[in-house]
Amino acid sequence: MQKDWIKKIENQIEIEKTKIHKRDVKFYQTDQLIRIAKRLNDNEDSCKECKSLKSNIEDISTNLSAYINSIPTGRRELEKKQDEIVKHLKGQHQIYPVYYFVSLYTFLGMAAGTLLGLLISLFFSQDIFIYILIGGWFAGLAAGYFVGNKKDWQVRREHRLL
Numbered sequence: 001m002q003k004d005w006i007k008k009i010e011n012q013i014e015i016e017k018t019k020i021h022k023r024d025v026k027f028y029q030t031d032q033l034i035r036i037a038k039r040l041n042d043n044e045d046s047c048k049e050c051k052s053l054k055s056n057i058e059d060i061s062t063n064l065s066a067y068i069n070s071i072p073t074g075r076r077e078l079e080k081k082q083d084e085i086v087k088h089l090k091g092q093h094q095i096y097p098v099y100y101f102v103s104l105y106t107f108l109g110m111a112a113g114t115l116l117g118l119l120i121s122l123f124f125s126q127d128i129f130i131y132i133l134i135g136g137w138f139a140g141l142a143a144g145y146f147v148g149n150k151k152d153w154q155v156r157r158e159h160r161l162l
Helices: 002-017 022-027 030-043 048-069 072-093 100-121 126-157
Strands: none
Touching: 002 030, 002 048, 030 048, 030 072, 048 072, 100 126
């Protein structure tokens, strides 16, 4: 029964993808829907919320082209439903989207590096202010990227990626 459900979702998404422009298929990450469905299916026995979220996947897979090809409110509704499912998978099952930690830590690193560069530049002359600020930003960017990449590899090794 469970494999039949996945196969049904996959087939429905493939049919719907033919009705959508190729750039929209990539932009809205329609292939990720299949991976999300598999994760929900794997966890439905131990998680009631996963079982209830399967109805969202069924709705999305049946009406995917209508959501994407419609007015912006339809697209927002699609994104809202996807975000709800991904948020549940992250929070309850520690399953993360690809490059989640790289994005998160890079942003945090840039913010911290810029702040640190600003603080350090206050002790130096105005002539090199911008160079220290940019240096702090870049150091934060690099540190955040490497820490995030390490965390993403750890999640990938533990098979907790979407």
